[in-house]
Amino acid sequence: MNTHHKTYNPYVSPFDPCPPIQVKTYSTPPHLYMGYQPPNLQQFTPSEALRAGTIWKAFYDPYYNTLEMAKEGIQT
């Protein structure tokens, strides 16, 4: 299973004016790995799907900002 975000460590200079962010992240949603959608994938119920934005569980990748993640204890 692929993770839906990746991280990297940018170069940190001793002369950087702002406190360095050691780890940078970017989003890699599931569709990047799918190719043609395979048949018989798992589905949400119709009412769940209307809220999620997709009926296919495999494509569901909600994005939260750091504030929301801290509040709800979501792991990065």
Added chain:
Amino acid sequence: MWIYEKKLQYPVRVGKCNPALAKYLIEQYGGADGELAAALRYLNQRYTLPNKVIGLLTDIGTEEFAHLEIIATMVYKLTKDATPEQLKEAGLGDHYANHGQGIFYHNASGVPWTAAYIAAKGDPIADLYEDIAAEEKARATYQNLINLSDDPDINDTLRFLREREIIHAQRFREAVELLKEDRDQKKVF
């Protein structure tokens, strides 16, 4: 021809009056990777694409208009009872000078929408790759907006819109695969 249903594709709830957030959200209204650009790009490109993918562009182009009115609703609700003083504080004084309380097609910096944001090459692969790029850029814009916003109700709607960009990108990628396919190697499910 279209049939209009007088309801939003996803509900818009707004936590508090926040014109500064509206200023950011307008990027997805009249910005280069916004919903207006997306809708017009797809609905125009579809005339010169192979038959089997025209319907996809019609469907996605139409849905982009549904997203456009979601963004407009958010901007409207975030600013509707703001005083000129509050708009000025939010950096919307220059917007108010021209448009009053009106909504307009420009990006977060106030640059008006232009057809130069979109392209039509008349080449199916070039056009579809542009569409994939547009969806990924719109997805990234929604991520930026979620990062800028502290309104949980707005973020809920923005997350829905971002998920739709993912699905659109997937379908455009599948459209490219369909057009690449050799007829005799066609995989039948």
